Amino acid sequence: MDYPIWDSGLSGGVLMAWVAITHVIVSHFAIGGGLLIVVTETLAIRRADREMRELARRSSLVLILVSTVFGAISGVGIWVVAGLISPGAISALIHAYVWGWAIEWVFFVLEIVAALIYYTTWDRITKQAHVLVGWLYFIGAYLSMVIINGIVTFMLTPGRWLETRAFWDGFFNPTYWPSLVLRTGICVLMAVAFMLWPAFTASPGRRTDLVRYLGWWFLGGALVSYAGYRWWEAVLPDTVTALFLGEAPTLVGLAATRSFALWSLALGLALGVLALLVAPRAARAVTAVALMAAIFAFFGGYERLREGVRKPFLIHSHLFSNGLLVxxxxxxxxxxxxxxxxxxxxxxxxxxxxxxxxxxxxxxxxxxxxxxxxxxxxxxxxxxxxxxxxxxxxxxxxxxxxxxxxxxxxxxxxxxxxxxxxxxxxxxxxxxxxxxxxxxxxxxxxxxxxxxxxxxxxxxxxxxxxxxxxxxxxxxxxxxxxxxxxxxxxxxxxxxxxxxxxxxxxx
Amino acid sequence: MNTDLIPALDAAGLPGPPWLFHILLVFTFFLHLLFMNLTLGGTLMALVAHLRGGGRADHPDSVLAGRLMAVNTYAISLAITTGVAPLLFVQVLFQQFFYSGTILLGWIWFAMLVLLMLGYYAAYLHKAYRGPWLAVSALSFLAIAMIHVAVHLVHVQPERWATFDANALGVLGDPTYWPRLLHFVLAAITFAALVAAWWAVRRARAGDRVELNRSIARTGWRWALWATVLQVADGFLLLGVLPREVLLGVMRGGLPTLGPLTLSILLAIGLLVMLARATDPVEHPGLVSGTLAALTLTVAVMSVTRHQVRVLYLEPATSLFDPTVVPQWGNFALFAVLLALGLATVFWMVRRVVTSPAEGDEAA
Incomplete structure (x- = not known):
């Protein structure tokens, strides 16, 4: 609260929401996409399946165009916007978790270098070396989430850190593991939603197979996401869940957001099973758009809920969103x-x-x-x-x-x-x-x-x-x-x- | 100086001793500069070469532009990736000044994100469609350089914050603004030009389109020479327009400040001598590699001097604060180990890729 004030003419919260939403969508896709693409390529090699290889290859262009730059810039954008609208708050977070972010950067470097190599070495190196690069990409990307998940969940449920101020107490906080499971599921859902587009352009004979293949991933991703969400809700303290659960929730708007998110997931799951597994022939661009909308709604709803129940804190019970420390x-x-x-x-x-x-x-x-x-x-x-x-x-x-x-x-x-x-x-x-x-x-x-x-x-x-x-x-x-x-x-x-x-x- | 406008130090304290963050900031900034140089210098040079090539695919200048932009497929991404770390460490070490500086510039600082995206995607659009996209990309990166110089000069001068609050663009009138900007732009052009020359020399020595590569190598070499001539002049100009206290601080700092500054001046003059010694770099491959290595060393040493100048600018303000240190040595050790493992993995991966060429059905 002792910094100069940025008079931007619009709400800092709205600006942050735009940048952060962009980032979470792209970053989760970048992780899930890495997994699906490299598994698809591995299967393509084992089965000598050219269509599967093409699916992996076509998807990798989107991966590099979107994740290596859009994901990176929007990630930096979160720092930039936070520094502009709430400098004291982001400073406190960075001072507590600078080594966490530094470690995440190491994985990020691995992820980006591997992504660049992966995309540019199709047709140029051996299959084994290429798949190895793909796996290193996924490992780097996933480990970066393993780290950042600790910092993000710490903000809502700092747990024993409030008492000990110890890095790892805050990192492995009560919602760490449920959130990691939930985000893992979301990564897969995001990747399927994007990979359906290249799958639609496969040869007519194989299109159905590939759509169904992605359908199994979708089913798995939806179930993992749902399990992670329920687990997350179960470990939240009663003082937090009472804000949006029960017969008389304190924040009615957040209760509605929760229903919206879960119904979106249910709808997405039903549509995914029907259109991708039961009747994959019927899957069209409109199906992919509908699935994307359902997933974004679920994911967006969850993020809105997570941010909403943390109100008015940036780090719960320690630092308010306007940068004021308790x-x-x-x-x-x-x-x-x-x-x-x-x-x-x-x-x-x-x-x-x-x-x-x-x-x-x-x-x-x-x-x-x-x-x-x-x-x-x-x-x-x-x-x-x-x-x-x-x-x-x-x-x-x-x-x-x-x-x-x-x-x-x-x-x-x-x-x-x-x-x-x-x-x-x-x-x-x-x-x-x-x-x-x-x-x-x-x-x-x-x-x-x-x-x-x-x-x-x-x-x-x-x-x-x-x-x-x-x-x-x-x-x-x-x-x-x-x-x-x-x-x-x-x-x-x-x-x-x-x-x-x-x-x-x-x- | 109105010290009241300077925010308090972060109450949490530094999670490591200050010297550690100074080292990490300078080291990661140096890494960032290498890729930033290729991005900014390479795109500017590619634009000129592309225009001179006149759209003829076999013209050496067109080939040069194509090569620079091919390198930039990687360089832009890596410039962003390596830029994340110094952005992290500057927030730890100088948060009071850095956030204040960015807030005073507000939308101008935010625009960096938009320009970064524009510059990157325009580079891809240039590859696919040509048209004006290369110019869009080059101008975007140049604008980003202008923003960074502005943020730097605002954040190191808290005594002028009230003025910048009234008129942020007043920073363009800072006596050091344009020489500082030119210093970075010329360094970027020199670096990109030398990398282009070095690669062309390698190709020519390997017998690949010898005359074409000889021509490209000469062009790169000439660009590097003239950019360095201007750089030496601009470097002295920049030194001359630095605030008196800062310059005195450098001069009185003894070996720690005068050492790097003297070394970088000597290296710059050495670069001039090396660049002037040959007109046909293909005939002097050792000289070309040596010049590129010397330039890389110059960038590293200048990164140190730049940081020391920042510290001297801020000294009157930072001396008012006494940061508490709450070291997290275990976490730093984990970072250091993972950094070593991560870089080793990257090298291993690159090595594996380079040693696994394949074609046809054998290839991925």
Missing amino acids: DQIDEINATGLAAHSGWVAAGDPAPEARGRRIFAAQCAACHTLDGYQSITEALPTVADLELVATPSSTGMDRLAYQAECASCHADVAHAEMVEMLPSIEEIRSDPDAIRELNLGMITATVMQLKEMGEEITAFDRSVMFDMRTLERGTMPPFVGSDEEAEALAVYLASLDRTPDAASGDAR
Whole structure:
């Protein structure tokens, strides 16, 4: 939170999602593709099967074009984007696991050199040497996942690392093995989805065989993925599963994501068995597209779920997504954020301007002003309260109440709320009074977020926190002095652009 | 200097002593430079050669362009692969400065990813379709070099961050920006040109299309000569425009800083002498191999000097911080062992491939 702020004009989270989604799709394909291609080539040699050889050969072009550069660049892209939007967070992760990444780089070098050689030596070296290169490619690629899986799973379930801070305690954390199994299955599914395309161009006599051959891989990949997913879910702490499982999940959206992911896998499995194994003759481009969509939906759903249940942490119970360490909460509350960050301290000292800088430092990692996770939509405005107070035959007033009031004032019914509010005429004639009211509510919320920090520091630091016990447990706490909390509230309140009814001027 | 703008050191501490990361950063950056030189220098040179060849497939310049781009099939991938490690270690050692520098450039830094993809795929498109793709590729890589020089100069000057925050493009006005960029571009061209010459000499000596390869070798040799002439001039210019404190730091640093700098200047002059000694490199294969080896050594030594200059730039800022060290020796040892095993596996694989040629039904 003491770094300069990148004002990109869009949500850092969305940008990261685009880069990360691209990377995981490509990287899993690169690993699964390596396995399928080299096994296919091995079988082709044993059976002296030219069509299988051609399938391996044609697939290897896609592998090299996609994985050696697109996979590598998007992988670097994750660092680049993380460094831009959340530098403190990626720095903490890299300082804890630099040797893990360094080891992954070794396997990555092996993977890339082998991939380049593999593709360019068809027809030029002996079959045995070529297959050997293919296997070395797969080993390098798979081992790179074996390493990175430790770091990725550590972020959600740091396990005993929270207590010992020992590298391997974090690496072989509770979700390490289930996640590795799940990702192995996904790698195979990805590879089948891509390899169906070259399989479709095989000679008519062999097309059916090859599609069915890939169908068996698909079946295996789907079953392994499902087993890995269930195992992953089973080892998650109850405090995490309660967020998206059970009759009353805390995060309804994530519960829906889970259903979506599992139904996508089920659909993909059914379609895969029918179209690739039972009736491979019927498999067409549209089949491959549908399978791809189902796999991406499953994989994307799982990744969304994994990221979602980790909220608001980057490393669970240790580091928040805006770069704030749990260990820093007390210190920053005592000294103020400006003492911690020169970028917050520098510039116009007026509360609104200071508040904008505090927003940039603490909130902008997740919230945009008007786009994804829009902060202005979450804040009460004069227009919102006008809507709540204006009787509506279409129920707009109730909807506005649900959206703007109910989450904090669940004990106050809509009718009571209308009673408490000034009349619609009063609101229009004196909107500044409503602005004052809103500023008070925003200030109270920020102070509530500050108090949440104090509750968090009282948690047992040696185990994963149960964030459900907190009022706003999906957000990081506010940190800083009370004056800074008020400055942030002033800035947030200033985002209300409701025009004055009398003059029509927007504030 | 407004030191308030410099973020705190990472609370976790360094997972090894600083010297270890300095060594790893310089070593892996040197590896990256070798492939980066082929990528940037090779693509720029291929573009000129391609235009001079005028689309005639048998023209030596066209063959040269084709060879450089064939090498780049590997070099671009390996430049990216070897670039990952220094990017990792720079984040460990200089995270406060590096992240701040990249954030101040924002989209410009992000654009590197897009340009990298564009440059790589344009190189493939050139092979398949010709057209403007080679120019797209070369300009993309040149733009990436410009971005890297910009990030470097922003991150080493925290005293100017407030200015860069107001106008990031102001870095183009830094007195060292253009000489530094030219220093890298000329080195890249020299390296790619010498590699092309070295290969052509080998082919000619083996009796393969002797006159064609002689012509290519001469072209590569000439490019290397003139790029080095300009490089020596630019190198002294760059030294002259360095901030006074940095230059004084180099001069007062004794053997550790003056040694590599003097050695690289001597090597550069030596390169000039070697390049000027022959007009027909095919007749002097030993000289060609020796020149390429000397150039590689120069790149290695200059990597050290570059790093020392960075450290001197940052010295007033880094001296304010005292990093804690929480070494993970066991994990470092595992990395070192795996690195040795990994490189051995790569060499073994390459050897096996080179010694297993096959044709027809015997081939894969």
